[in-house]
Amino acid sequence: MVRVLMKGTEAMAEAAIRAGCSAYFGYPITPQTELIHYMSRRMPEAGGVFLQAESEVSVINMVYGAAAAGVRVMTSSSSPGVSLMQEGISYLVGAELPAVLINVMRGGPGLGNIQPSQSDYFQSTKGGGHGDYKLITFAPSSVSEAASMVYDAFDITEKYRHPVMILADGALGQIMEPVSLPEQGASKPSVKNWALTGAKGRPANKIFSFYLDPKGLEEHNLHLQEKFKNIDDEIKYEEDISDDMEILVVAYGTVARILKNAVQKLRGEGKKVGIFRPISLWPFPESALKSASMKAKQVFVSEMSYGQMLEDVRRIVPDEIEVKFYGRAGGVVPSPNELYIKLKSLLERGV
Amino acid sequence: MSNQILERPKSLTQKQFHYCPGCHHGIIHRLIAETIDEFDLREKTIIVQPVGCAVYIYEYFDTDVSEAAHGRAPAVATAIKRVSKGKFVLTYQGDGDLAAIGTAEIVHAAARGENICVFFVNNAIYGMTGGQMAPTTLPGMKTATTPLGRDVKKQGYPIKVSEMLAPFEGVSYIERVMVSSPKHVIKAKSAVRKAFKYQLQEKGFSLVEFLSACPTGWGMPPVDAAKWVEENMTKQFPLGVYKEVGLDD
Numbered sequence: 262m263v264r265v266l267m268k269g270t271e272a273m274a275e276a277a278i279r280a281g282c283s284a285y286f287g288y289p290i291t292p293q294t295e296l297i298h299y300m301s302r303r304m305p306e307a308g309g310v311f312l313q314a315e316s317e318v319s320v321i322n323m324v325y326g327a328a329a330a331g332v333r334v335m336t337s338s339s340s341p342g343v344s345l346m347q348e349g350i351s352y353l354v355g356a357e358l359p360a361v362l363i364n365v366m367r368g369g370p371g372l373g374n375i376q377p378s379q380s381d382y383f384q385s386t387k388g389g390g391h392g393d394y395k396l397i398t399f400a401p402s403s404v405s406e407a408a409s410m411v412y413d414a415f416d417i418t419e420k421y422r423h424p425v426m427i428l429a430d431g432a433l434g435q436i437m438e439p440v441s442l443p444e445q446g447a448s449k450p451s452v453k454n455w456a457l458t459g460a461k462g463r464p465a466n467k468i469f470s471f472y473l474d475p476k477g478l479e480e481h482n483l484h485l486q487e488k489f490k491n492i493d494d495e496i497k498y499e500e501d502i503s504d505d506m507e508i509l510v511v512a513y514g515t516v517a518r519i520l521k522n523a524v525q526k527l528r529g530e531g532k533k534v535g536i537f538r539p540i541s542l543w544p545f546p547e548s549a550l551k552s553a554s555m556k557a558k559q560v561f562v563s564e565m566s567y568g569q570m571l572e573d574v575r576r577i578v579p580d581e582i583e584v585k586f587y588g589r590a591g592g593v594v595p596s597p598n599e600l601y602i603k604l605k606s607l608l609e610r611g612v
Numbered sequence: 613m614s615n616q617i618l619e620r621p622k623s624l625t626q627k628q629f630h631y632c633p634g635c636h637h638g639i640i641h642r643l644i645a646e647t648i649d650e651f652d653l654r655e656k657t658i659i660v661q662p663v664g665c666a667v668y669i670y671e672y673f674d675t676d677v678s679e680a681a682h683g684r685a686p687a688v689a690t691a692i693k694r695v696s697k698g699k700f701v702l703t704y705q706g707d708g709d710l711a712a713i714g715t716a717e718i719v720h721a722a723a724r725g726e727n728i729c730v731f732f733v734n735n736a737i738y739g740m741t742g743g744q745m746a747p748t749t750l751p752g753m754k755t756a757t758t759p760l761g762r763d764v765k766k767q768g769y770p771i772k773v774s775e776m777l778a779p780f781e782g783v784s785y786i787e788r789v790m791v792s793s794p795k796h797v798i799k800a801k802s803a804v805r806k807a808f809k810y811q812l813q814e815k816g817f818s819l820v821e822f823l824s825a826c827p828t829g830w831g832m833p834p835v836d837a838a839k840w841v842e843e844n845m846t847k848q849f850p851l852g853v854y855k856e857v858g859l860d861d
Binding site: 283284286314315318319320323324329330332334348349352356457458459462467468470471 | 654655656657658660661667670673674675676677678679680681684687688689690691692694695696699716717719720
């Protein structure tokens with residue numbers, strides 16, 4: 262494993278190439294433009310296809326085409342661009358096509374700004390497009406983790422024939438950190454006997470999500486629901502807890518990382534503070550969070566949004582445990598000290 | 613004693629078409645299937661199907677087929693062609709699909725000179741959803757959403773797709789045909805064949821526009837509808853070759 266200093270966007274791009282991604286389609290949008298720049302140079306070197314499309318709508322449909330043809334494919338974008346992709350994501354799910362998608366979230370709604378945000382949690386984990394589905398969503402909190410997540414995502418998306426979203430944010434996309442790049446060739450595209458490669462020596466393959474007969478569509482949906490249950494195997498989280506926590510802090514991505522500083526400081530002062538970081542946002546680490554929260558007097562959630570993951574946490578944490586929230590949005594990143602003060606005041610007020 | 617003089621193209625399945633009497637989709641399907649057979653391409657062909665009446669293409673063609681969201685077939689086909697070496701890729705799209713919701717996709721696929729064939733069926737109406745105005749609806753034509761006839765002052769003018777796309781450098785071949793009589797079917801077949809050759813010779817984007825009847829959507833008996841194509845549609849959409857960069861021998 263080579264250890265190099267890389268920007269988040271570039272590390273994710275390089276990890277995809279090392280995972281055997283052989284097609285990348287993109288459209289410029291800040292704060293993830295370095296990813297498309299990197300791919301425009303590296304993809305042809307690696308013998309793959311790079312194409313800058315006319316819109317994110319076209320991008321996601323190109324992803325769909327490449328996935329239908331059976332190759333490992335990825336795209337990346339940022340919030341407004343990912344909104345435009347929702348139609349195509351629903352089609353990927355309906356047709357059971359594997360693809361890796363990256364959202365380097367920025368402030369919204371609307372054009373918003375280009376600063377870090379976590380306000381696309383609902384869009385990513387609750388469906389986003391039309392129809393009954395949820396998207397496999399992983400949230401990294403370091404450049405190294407983002408790279409390995411992208412790498413692993415190619416195996417996961419093929420395993421379930423269901424798209425995988427890497428939900429990063431503007432901060433993770435832009436920071437530079439030492440990263441251990443995964444090895445080229447260790448992850449191999451699976452054999453896809455369903456892919457469109459020309460009907461030679463086999464019956465013709467069809468990729469579709471169209472079932473005019475309601476019974477047929479219900480059956481297809483039941484099949485998808487059954488498949489989604491198995492995705493529980495991909496649940497990932499990180500926790501640093503004890504049996505007698507005064508407070509359990511729950512956060513993901515960049516905010517989890519900032520909160521770690523605040524938690525360390527409080528622990529230095531003798532406070533019993535635990536931290537729980539969901540890594541897979543869907544499927545959400547429900548039972549792990551539930552049992553962790555039962556060891557705490559109160560739970561504190563912080564996000565760069567006005568409370569999206571909060572709804573899942575409130576749903577999971579037993580009613581008798583109070584869940585407090587602190588969110589910043591619009592591209593504002595909370596500082597370690599700001600979160601420290603917030604936590605400290607919660608601790609001093611008691612339960 | 614009898615000799616079989618005609619058979620179903622091998623590239624079609626045995627499934628019976630669901631199209632209304634007098635609809636031209638069936639003829640156009642057959643022309644494409646025959647040409648796939650002629651060039652021995654069945655095992656290399658990947659079709660990208662539209663949304664609209666021809667959404668069932670995947671049941672009719674015995675080739676690999678991918679569905680595409682409404683209007684997005686050129687983007688899907690772009691990717692399939694680019695990642696699949698040596699495969700033959702075509703889209704089959706209607707006028708609502710290609711000339712309304714999918715305008716960006718078709719324009720940019722043409723501008724990039726994607727080496728795909730597009731078979732564009734223009735029947736001046738949204739057939740599957742119940743006969744609403746399409747971008748190609750003729751001025752004055754009555755539809756479910758222009759009950760008094762298309763008023764160009766309010767609903768604008770029809771889009772002429774062949775004329776619009778022909779100037780792009782990436783486009784190798786565009787011809788507008790119709791299939792309303794045996795004579796025209798033969799002409800249309802030769803246009804299909806030519807479009808195939810342009811892709812096989814890697815000349816870039818090719819498109820055949822078929823003026824097509826929709827007796828149900830137009831509220832006409834099949835014979836009148838075919839006549840209406842010849843007498844009215846060809847005035848708005850003149851037949852002919854709009855682009856032809858030339859094939860190798």
